[in-house]
Amino acid sequence: MLKKSNVINNFIYSSVYQVLLIILPLITAPYIFRVLGANGVGTFSYTYSIANCLALVGMLGVNNYGNRTIASLQNDRQNRSKAFWNILTVQILATVSMVVVYFIYLILFCPTTYRLVSYIQIFTVIASFVDINWFFFGMEKFKITVTRNVFVRLITVIAIFAFVKNSSQVWLYTLLMVGGHFISNLIVWPFIKKEIDFVKPSFSEMKLHFKPIIVLFVPVIAVTLYNKMDKVMIGVLSDVTQNGFYECVERIITVPMGLITALGTVMLPRMSHLFASGDEGKTQRYIRLSMEFVCFLGIALTFGIAGIANEFSPVFFGEEFTSVGFLVVLISPTIFFKCWANVIRTQYLIPLKYDKPYVISVWFGAVVNLIINSALIGRYGAAGAVIGTVCAESAVMIYQTWFVRKKLPIGKYVNDGVVYLIPGIVMFIAVRIVGNYFGANLLSVVFEVVVGVLVYIGLCIPILLSRHREIMNHFLKK
Numbered sequence: 001m002l003k004k005s006n007v008i009n010n011f012i013y014s015s016v017y018q019v020l021l022i023i024l025p026l027i028t029a030p031y032i033f034r035v036l037g038a039n040g041v042g043t044f045s046y047t048y049s050i051a052n053c054l055a056l057v058g059m060l061g062v063n064n065y066g067n068r069t070i071a072s073l074q075n076d077r078q079n080r081s082k083a084f085w086n087i088l089t090v091q092i093l094a095t096v097s098m099v100v101v102y103f104i105y106l107i108l109f110c111p112t113t114y115r116l117v118s119y120i121q122i123f124t125v126i127a128s129f130v131d132i133n134w135f136f137f138g139m140e141k142f143k144i145t146v147t148r149n150v151f152v153r154l155i156t157v158i159a160i161f162a163f164v165k166n167s168s169q170v171w172l173y174t175l176l177m178v179g180g181h182f183i184s185n186l187i188v189w190p191f192i193k194k195e196i197d198f199v200k201p202s203f204s205e206m207k208l209h210f211k212p213i214i215v216l217f218v219p220v221i222a223v224t225l226y227n228k229m230d231k232v233m234i235g236v237l238s239d240v241t242q243n244g245f246y247e248c249v250e251r252i253i254t255v256p257m258g259l260i261t262a263l264g265t266v267m268l269p270r271m272s273h274l275f276a277s278g279d280e281g282k283t284q285r286y287i288r289l290s291m292e293f294v295c296f297l298g299i300a301l302t303f304g305i306a307g308i309a310n311e312f313s314p315v316f317f318g319e320e321f322t323s324v325g326f327l328v329v330l331i332s333p334t335i336f337f338k339c340w341a342n343v344i345r346t347q348y349l350i351p352l353k354y355d356k357p358y359v360i361s362v363w364f365g366a367v368v369n370l371i372i373n374s375a376l377i378g379r380y381g382a383a384g385a386v387i388g389t390v391c392a393e394s395a396v397m398i399y400q401t402w403f404v405r406k407k408l409p410i411g412k413y414v415n416d417g418v419v420y421l422i423p424g425i426v427m428f429i430a431v432r433i434v435g436n437y438f439g440a441n442l443l444s445v446v447f448e449v450v451v452g453v454l455v456y457i458g459l460c461i462p463i464l465l466s467r468h469r470e471i472m473n474h475f476l477k478k
Helices: 004-059 062-071 077-108 112-120 122-130 134-140 142-163 169-184 191-192 202-225 229-237 240-277 280-315 324-331 334-350 355-380 382-403 410-420 421-438 442-477
Strands: none
Touching: 004 077, 004 112, 004 122, 004 169, 004 202, 004 280, 062 077, 062 134, 062 202, 077 112, 077 122, 077 442, 122 169, 122 229, 134 142, 142 169, 169 191, 169 410, 169 442, 191 324, 229 240, 229 355, 229 382, 240 280, 240 324, 240 334, 240 382, 240 410, 280 324, 280 334, 280 410, 280 442, 324 382, 324 421, 334 355, 334 382, 355 382, 410 421
16 A cells, blocks of 8 residues: 555646646746737637547546556556557547547538648547556556656657747647657557556446446536537637637636646545445545645635736736636636545445445536536636636636535634635735736746745644644655
8 A cells, every 4th residue: 555655746746747738838828829920829829729629528438437447457477458448449439539539520520710720639539549647647657647748748849849839830839749648658558568467448347347448438428518608609609819818818827726636636536445445444534635736726726817817817828818717816716616526426436336426426526617607608708718617617616615515624624724714815915915016027926836835824823833844845846
């Protein structure tokens, strides 16, 4: 069984991996948004959303199911090998079918304006064909995926700065982005032979995996509807400029979610393994610690990002995107909603195979999102999509919390986390004072971040030291 220090190590590796997937495109954003403009960014965003929807269908529910299954077979090479090849075969068949669907879309339905970029986006769909990161996550070997992907992502960033020079090169930017994603999935394959043996897939074995994969695919559809279809609906009901604004909002808001996704990615296989071994005491401790951690981090990120949004947006993306600041403030509560729900989902519902309430919760959120989007996007553009997202994420969090209310001590989690609310509010006030005094410029943004971090950490250190001195010392040492 893994020691606590290994869990912390894996969290650090997973954090690097998840933030890497988000932070490098964000580094290029100030340059790309100025070079391509709102229309060019909107074109990439719209075409990627369609291709990414099909890529997610190609993956079915393999990311969560494969992770959970491999985690339960960490010490059984023979059955682990058999499970891997049969799950992968299901994934490949699904991806091939989505490639066919995408070509039908390109031939019959793709607008001529977006056709070249849309053809390049085929690599987004094909990338699902070779995505086996779920296997290494299930084995809790996060270092392999992190170290190999860092190199590919950095090369992609360098290439974007070197070759994308004007607004007519949306196609080149798309090629570099999706090509890098495809290569990053492909590059971990040489390491798979050390972990498994080849086992010929069989139809009977694939059938055993197919049903639970589909069950976990249903929430993927729902999440796609309210995370990816927002852009599609903006493109249909509004215009690509509004899509460009929404793309800015999404890029800002997904950066902090990398840390929360990292926690879920690490803890899902760990909790699956612990539940399978019957160690209830340790599972309860992990969940309570995770809940307090996401309250500490989620409150900081929610108030911090809302605090700097008005100055950050025009400085980072350009004057054309000044209105994005208001949208970021509007969407910032979703950070906390996602943090809370992520722990319930990845550390309790999925490891214990409570797939039905998980499915219901995300479909509930999808329905809420689609209704509000349909009513508001046509009139308010990106702001309508933001309101729909906030309502959807809150609905998911509320339903999942309600379901586990008799199984987990929700009251204790609230008491543990509410103490971080006052530091978050004080930080927000301090940041706004700085922003109002210095205005929208780079110095102001840097000063806001420094002040926000110092105020929040300074107020929280006494709380953290009184509760978790040992964990803090180990984490800081790492």
